Amino acid sequence: MSYDRAITVFSPDGHLFQVEYAQEAVKKGSTAVGVRGKNVVVLGVEKKTVAKLQDDRTVRKICALDDNVFMAFAGLTADARIVVNRARVECQSHRLTVEDPVTVEYITRFISSIKQRYTQSSGRRPFGISSLIVGFDFDGTPHLYQTDPSGTYHAWKANAIGRSAKTVREFLEKNYKEEHMESDTDTIKLAIRALLEVVQSGGKNIELAIMKRDESMKILVQEEIEEYVTAIEKEKEEAEKQKKKT
């Protein structure tokens, strides 16, 4: 009487166990965080330490879908590769038929539809990834969406997925300030600070990508990340000093 055998079967209390197990797989993946600022959108991922002989350029968790949209994921890398491929083709198909770049909502809806289709066909299992999709629409509005293995999607101001996502999300809720989103540096700093909460050994294990309005995605180099990290640590020290004084 196990209800997790075939994907198409509901359990008596209304669960789709395969989908929930897929969400567990996501929770095992490395953390990804996304923040939507006013003029910039930021995605940061935790970089797993690579083996000595491994070329770390092949482990890219942030992928550009088009000039105006990019995404990061948490979960099974192989599944993500398939989803990213389909999304990239769809972005171009959309440009071909509609003569306009995709809106972030459209491509999110497309990815979610794919994921949902796999929760409702026989012989297939759901995709084991959650993704954070960010970008700017044709009219310049920034967006951040999160999708999960069940095929639902929601828009967020800031969110985290993967390992310790809950901790990071709580940090974001405490520290997200609308006024700070006006400044690009503050938005980026928030993303880095959120990641630093859960990533061991600081800036070396963070990969960050940003996109400013009307510019293409930029992956920050290690030195730039270190700059932000040192600035953040300085601010932390000052805050501590202030606390001690009062």
Add this chain to the structure above:
Amino acid sequence: MALANVLQSESVDFSNYGRKCRGFTSSLYETELGLESVGGDNLSFAVRTACSDGDGSERKIQFLHGTTTLAFKFQHGVIVAVDSRATAGAYIASQTVKKVIEINPYLLGTMAGGAADCSFWERLLARQCRVYELRNKERISVAAASKLLANMVYQYKGMGLSMGTMVCGWDKTGPGLYYVDSEGNRVCGDLFAVGSGSMYAYGIVDSGLKQKDLTVEEACDLGCRAIYQATYRDAYSGGQVNLYHVHSEGWNRVSQSDVLLLHQQYQAEKA
């Protein structure tokens, strides 16, 4: 039949393009790229029309190409002017044909060629545009609407469709005007005239558009006059001049003028 496929499947729906286009490096060099992307079940679209003779050569269906339709962009939108005569050879079948199809409150399509083809495909386009609007919570652009129509009829290229239409509208990029036909042409432009009387109409509009910044009234008058001149010289155009104006809020029907009355009016002005 092919029609059932078009109506039942989620045809020309964006999500299907992604599915079919995957792994298509080989089919890039094949001509059925257009066919492949429609119809969830890979049924071939090779439907032979029923009117082929015993020896395999197909009899051509007589279409009503006699018409004059005209559309041009100007500062305040798009003017669409058409005649209303339908002919079958030398026989005037009707003097009151509606050659402007109202796709939706902000998109118009004109009809030249096969009347059934035009009205059917444009109504199908209207359905597709509405679905787009519901899915994406914003109006479809004129470029996208004309692309949808062009892609729809391209699948039937060579099967005897006859349609030469102008898709006119106003979207977030301003006034839009596209010429789409059953050969697969899709062209963006500022001025198009389609039909047997098009040359006469071009003459009038080309000389009238020289002056920049027409007012709405001047543009309407120009469109009216152009169609009138075409009906004057072309035997296959006549009836009434139906005039539409597309602006930022949508389209509205400006006038319907009988050609004979126009003739008398212009003659009086000359005197």
